[in-house]
Amino acid sequence: MRIRSIVSVALGWLLLVPSLAAQQVEKDVDVRVDDLQSMGAAAVPMNDFVYRIEGEGAFFLINTSEGSVLVDTGTSLPQNEEQMRLVEEHATGPIRKVIVTHAHGDHSGGLPRFEEAIDAGEVEFVAHHRYGYMSRLQDDFLPYFKRRYHVLYPTRVDLGPEKPRPYWNMEPSRPVYPGSDYEFELGGVKFVVIAPENGGEGEDGILVWLPESRILFTGDLFGTLYPMFPNLYTVRGEKYRDPLDYIDALDLVLDLEPETIAHSHFRNAEGEAYIQASVTKMRDAVQYMWDELKKGMNGGKTVWELMRDIQLPPELELSQGHGKVSWSVRAAWEIVAGWYYYDTIANLYHVPPTAIHDDLVDMVGGPDQLADRARRYLKQGKPLEAVRLLDVASGSPTRRVLETRIEAVGRLLEGAREGLGNYSEIGLLEADLRASREKLDALSKE
Ligand SMILES: [Zn+2]
Numbered sequence: 131m132r133i134r135s136i137v138s139v140a141l142g143w144l145l146l147v148p149s150l151a152a153q154q155v156e157k158d159v160d161v162r163v164d165d166l167q168s169m170g171a172a173a174v175p176m177n178d179f180v181y182r183i184e185g186e187g188a189f190f191l192i193n194t195s196e197g198s199v200l201v202d203t204g205t206s207l208p209q210n211e212e213q214m215r216l217v218e219e220h221a222t223g224p225i226r227k228v229i230v231t232h233a234h235g236d237h238s239g240g241l242p243r244f245e246e247a248i249d250a251g252e253v254e255f256v257a258h259h260r261y262g263y264m265s266r267l268q269d270d271f272l273p274y275f276k277r278r279y280h281v282l283y284p285t286r287v288d289l290g291p292e293k294p295r296p297y298w299n300m301e302p303s304r305p306v307y308p309g310s311d312y313e314f315e316l317g318g319v320k321f322v323v324i325a326p327e328n329g330g331e332g333e334d335g336i337l338v339w340l341p342e343s344r345i346l347f348t349g350d351l352f353g354t355l356y357p358m359f360p361n362l363y364t365v366r367g368e369k370y371r372d373p374l375d376y377i378d379a380l381d382l383v384l385d386l387e388p389e390t391i392a393h394s395h396f397r398n399a400e401g402e403a404y405i406q407a408s409v410t411k412m413r414d415a416v417q418y419m420w421d422e423l424k425k426g427m428n429g430g431k432t433v434w435e436l437m438r439d440i441q442l443p444p445e446l447e448l449s450q451g452h453g454k455v456s457w458s459v460r461a462a463w464e465i466v467a468g469w470y471y472y473d474t475i476a477n478l479y480h481v482p483p484t485a486i487h488d489d490l491v492d493m494v495g496g497p498d499q500l501a502d503r504a505r506r507y508l509k510q511g512k513p514l515e516a517v518r519l520l521d522v523a524s525g526s527p528t529r530r531v532l533e534t535r536i537e538a539v540g541r542l543l544e545g546a547r548e549g550l551g552n553y554s555e556i557g558l559l560e561a562d563l564r565a566s567r568e569k570l571d572a573l574s575k576e
Pocket residue numbers: 187234236237350394395
């Protein structure tokens with residue numbers, strides 16, 4: 131890091147600590163987690179030539195004297211109509227380039243409306259060279275992923291027949307490669323498109339830098355919230371994101387010394403000092419996790435112990451509303467060493483632990499015996515052990531098993547809401563509760 135950055139960091143902490151106490155930042159972030167899906171479309175001017183087009187996935191319109199540039203295209207939801215109407219209203223010339231920061235549907239949703247112009251060479255479609263690969267992964271496995279998404283977002287993802295998603299089948303006409311920035315000038319405005327190696331939410335994340343106004347468009351490099359611990363593993367399902375590459379991407383951001391981070395969700399981050407301090411904190415938090423993982427793995431600890439033990443020290447505490455440290459610990463472990471933990475050779479073969487659950491239930495004298503033992507754990511304040519026992523009985527869901535499960539998962543949910551407020555964790559616990567309640571209802575009707 132350059133000297134200037136070090137000074138900025140020190141200055142940043144001075145500014146950050148009194149003005150935005152950690153508690154305030156976290157609370158602000160938590161409120162916004164629930165708001166993501168209700169963000170209305172709006173065009174918000176950032177200066178005299180850049181607009182933030184607000185919505186569930188915000189994107190940006192940059193006007194120049196020779197036409198306009200879009201950084202992202204907004205959501206794939208019906209809201210995109212309104213977002214694009216705002217672009218038409220505020221664009222001072224034809225759209226000349228569409229830069230998509232990554233292949234997620236809340237950023238690339240509006241891309242198909244430029245397809246013809248892209249094919250005709252009138253609009254340049256700029257993206258990371260891994261954009262096509264990341265799109266294809268989501269597209270090829272969509273039926274599988276949809277079943278998972280449906281658990282997390284039951285009211286938003288239906289399991290009906292899939293409509294084709296053309297934005298996943300478009301290849302950038304100008305791919306950008308790591309180590310080889312794409313610089314261009316349009317109507318007197320300089321642009322630099324930078325492809326970090328594997329940074330942020332997916333390995334196809336890119337950054338767009340306006341050096342003169344020192345605005346950095348980061349897409350989802352930081353995830354949905356800012357600042358937060360990154361989502362290095364997303365339970366809805368995606369490839370693991372490498373902690374060391376993430377750290378490199380954040381160093382790249384620090385070296386640019388941006389004045390504004392135009393972030394795709396909720397709000398921009400403003401002020402060089404604040405940005406240096408908050409980005410440094412996010413980077414250091416991941417570095418801390420990584421160093422602890424190294425120590426733990428080399429010292430012979432198990433993955434489970436490290437999921438429990440690695441916690442951010444108070445000075446590096448960040449929102450875990452989206453990314454979660456313990457899940458990232460496990461993802462990073464598997465990046466380093468893969469899925470075989472040298473725990474039991476049984477895991478080298480296809481017979482799952484559940485194969486002998488019914489035997490266990492028989493041997494202990496029925497599922498209610500397990501439920502009673504689970505209740506004992508609940509009394510000791512150990513809902514996780516209770517859930518493990520109830521999992522053994524899940525093939526024979528009696529009223530007592532289901533009621534005990536509802537109590538155990540209810541406690542976990544309470545803890546998740548009052549604690550980290552991680553919305554994936556909350557979503558999965560709610561789904562588990564729903565399933566138990568439905569089964570209990572069905573039992574009552576029998
Ligand atoms: Zn996003």
